[in-house]
Amino acid sequence: MKLCNGTTISVIGAGRIGSAIISSLRNHCGDSIKIIATGRREETLERAAKLGALAIRDNKQAVGEADMIVLSVKPHHFPDVVKQTGRDVWRGKLVVSVMAGVKVKTLANAMPGADVYRAMTNINVLVGKASTAVANPENDSPSKLIVEELFRCMGEVYWVPEEYLDVWTSLAGSGPAFIAEIVDALVLGATASGMPRDLAYKATLDVLEGTAILLRNANKHPATIRDEVITPAGTTIRGIIVMESEGIKSALMKTIEATYKRFIEIGIEIDQYVKKELDIS
Ligand SMILES: NC(=O)c1ccc[n+]([C@@H]2O[C@H](COP(=O)([O-])OP(=O)(O)OC[C@H]3O[C@@H](n4cnc5c(N)ncnc54)[C@H](OP(=O)(O)O)[C@@H]3O)[C@@H](O)[C@H]2O)c1
Structure with missing residues (x-):
C-alpha cells in the first residue's frame, strides 16, 4: 500500500485535529485518495465534507471501507467508537491514533489484529508545521513508511519510544x-x-x-x-x-x-477508563 495511490483513509472524529489531518492529506495526495470522515453533529459532518471527505456517522462503515484509519476522537470517546464498530472490523487495518493517553498495548487489545501506531501531534498541523512524535519505533512492518509519510505532509516527524510521549505532549502538544x-x-x-x-x-x-x-x-x-x-x-x-x-x-x-506530571495522571486515568469500558487488559 502507498499513501497516495487509490488508498481509502478514514478519519474517525473529524474535530480540530481530524479536520487538519484531512486538509493536509488532501493537499498532499490530491484526488488520488478517498477520505472518509466521521463525526456525530451535523456541523462536524458539513465541515468535513467541505474539506473533500465523504462525511458519515457510521464508524463501522468507515473502518470497514478503509485501508488506513486515523483515530482522532477525544480519548474518552474511544470506547464508544469500538462499541459501535465491534472488534472484528479492525483486523488487518493500519490504525494511527493521535489520541492523548491511550497506550499502544491498550489500542492493540481494543482492536485485535490491527497494525497500531500511536502518535502525538500539535495544533501547528493547521499550517503544515506540526511536530509529531510517533511511538512504536520497533514496529518494522512496511506500514511504518506510510505512517511517516502521513505525518511528514503535516510537518516534522520523530520516532520515539512510547515512554517519551507524555513529556512530548507537554512540550510539543501544549x-x-x-x-x-x-x-x-x-x-x-x-x-x-x-x-x-x-x-x-x-x-x-x-x-x-x-x-x-x-x-x-x-x-x-x-x-x-x-x-x-x-x-x-x-x-x-x-x-x-x-x-x-x-x-x-x-x-x-x-x-x-x-x-508532564498532569499528563501522566490523566494518561493513567484515560488508559484505565478505556480498559474498563472495553473490558480488556
Ligand atoms: N487539540 C490539540 O491541540 C491536540 C493536539 C494533539 C492531539 N490531540 C488529540 O486529538 C484528539 C482530538 O482532539 P481535538 O482537539 O481535535 O478534539 P475535538 O475538536 O473535540 O474533535 C473530536 C471529534 O470527535 C468526534 N467524535 C466524538 N465521538 C465520536 C464518535 N463516537 N464517532 C465519531 N466521531 C466522534 C467529535 O464530533 P462531534 O463534535 O460531532 O461530536 C469531534 O469532532 C484528542 O484525543 C486529543 O488528545 C489534540
Missing part, C-alpha cells in the same frame, strides 16, 4: 499554547512602551520565527546566540537581568514539568 502566552506578554510589553499593538504583534512573530530559524541553522546552544546579542553594559543584558530575577527560566521549566 507548546503552542505556552509560546502564544509568551508572544502575548512580549506584545503587551512593547505596547506599554508606546508601540502600536499591531506593529508589536508583527515584530514579535518575526523575532520568534527568525530566532527559531537562526537557532536551527546555527546548531549552537541557545546561550551562544544570546551572548552574540548582548554587549557589555548594554541594553539586552538589562532585560536578561530582569528575566533572571523574575525567574522566567525556572517558571518555564516548571511549566513543562507540571504539564
Whole structure:
C-alpha cells in the first residue's frame, strides 16, 4: 500500500485535529485518495465534507471501507467508537491514533489484529508545521513508511519510544499554547512602551520565527546566540537581568514539568477508563 495511490483513509472524529489531518492529506495526495470522515453533529459532518471527505456517522462503515484509519476522537470517546464498530472490523487495518493517553498495548487489545501506531501531534498541523512524535519505533512492518509519510505532509516527524510521549505532549502538544502566552506578554510589553499593538504583534512573530530559524541553522546552544546579542553594559543584558530575577527560566521549566506530571495522571486515568469500558487488559 502507498499513501497516495487509490488508498481509502478514514478519519474517525473529524474535530480540530481530524479536520487538519484531512486538509493536509488532501493537499498532499490530491484526488488520488478517498477520505472518509466521521463525526456525530451535523456541523462536524458539513465541515468535513467541505474539506473533500465523504462525511458519515457510521464508524463501522468507515473502518470497514478503509485501508488506513486515523483515530482522532477525544480519548474518552474511544470506547464508544469500538462499541459501535465491534472488534472484528479492525483486523488487518493500519490504525494511527493521535489520541492523548491511550497506550499502544491498550489500542492493540481494543482492536485485535490491527497494525497500531500511536502518535502525538500539535495544533501547528493547521499550517503544515506540526511536530509529531510517533511511538512504536520497533514496529518494522512496511506500514511504518506510510505512517511517516502521513505525518511528514503535516510537518516534522520523530520516532520515539512510547515512554517519551507524555513529556512530548507537554512540550510539543501544549507548546503552542505556552509560546502564544509568551508572544502575548512580549506584545503587551512593547505596547506599554508606546508601540502600536499591531506593529508589536508583527515584530514579535518575526523575532520568534527568525530566532527559531537562526537557532536551527546555527546548531549552537541557545546561550551562544544570546551572548552574540548582548554587549557589555548594554541594553539586552538589562532585560536578561530582569528575566533572571523574575525567574522566567525556572517558571518555564516548571511549566513543562507540571504539564508532564498532569499528563501522566490523566494518561493513567484515560488508559484505565478505556480498559474498563472495553473490558480488556
Ligand atoms: N487539540 C490539540 O491541540 C491536540 C493536539 C494533539 C492531539 N490531540 C488529540 O486529538 C484528539 C482530538 O482532539 P481535538 O482537539 O481535535 O478534539 P475535538 O475538536 O473535540 O474533535 C473530536 C471529534 O470527535 C468526534 N467524535 C466524538 N465521538 C465520536 C464518535 N463516537 N464517532 C465519531 N466521531 C466522534 C467529535 O464530533 P462531534 O463534535 O460531532 O461530536 C469531534 O469532532 C484528542 O484525543 C486529543 O488528545 C489534540
